[in-house]
Amino acid sequence: MRVTQGTFSFLPEFTDEQIEAQVKYAVSHHWAVSIEYCAPEDIHPRHSYWEMWGLPIFDTKIEDTESIMREVRAAREAFPEHYIKLIAYDPSRGRQTSALSFIVNRPTVETSFKLDRIQGPGRIHSYRFVPYRDTNPSSNGRASYNGKPEASEE
Numbered sequence: 001m002r003v004t005q006g007t008f009s010f011l012p013e014f015t016d017e018q019i020e021a022q023v024k025y026a027v028s029h030h031w032a033v034s035i036e037y038c039a040p041e042d043i044h045p046r047h048s049y050w051e052m053w054g055l056p057i058f059d060t061k062i063e064d065t066e067s068i069m070r071e072v073r074a075a076r077e078a079f080p081e082h083y084i085k086l087i088a089y090d091p092s093r094g095r096q097t098s099a100l101s102f103i104v105n106r107p108t109v110e111t112s113f114k115l116d117r118i119q120g121p122g123r124i125h126s127y128r129f130v131p132y133r134d135t136n137p138s139s140n141g142r143a144s145y146n147g148k149p150e151a152s153e154e
Helices: 016-028 062-078
Strands: 032-038 083-090 097-105 112-119 125-132
Touching (some): 016 062, 016 083, 016 097, 032 062, 062 083
Antiparallel strands (some): 112 125
């Protein structure tokens, strides 16, 4: 399963040239750029608070986007089997809001998740994502019920 977070999460992986084009777009709009990383064992589809790689980069000119790309390459070299995300923040509304975010590096093997349905009192259902490392889980990708795979309707 492919973790999908950010603006371009359903597209194929970007090349360095495409990443640099997005960095130039962000810098041309005067957005601050930040690079974050996350270990594969800590990833979760809703986990959005990752570790920062250095400090956010403010007031960069379009001619200086190569320095941001150097930081991306340095993060990839330091954490080749981690998720690395580039985020651009828009300060135009008086607060830093995320304007652009996409993953620039992934581990060679990604964690898979299945949907776990939990029935509570009063017919209240809740759901959670459960990671699994087995390439052939017993539920074959189906949701589980209270932690157990649902019976198939065959």
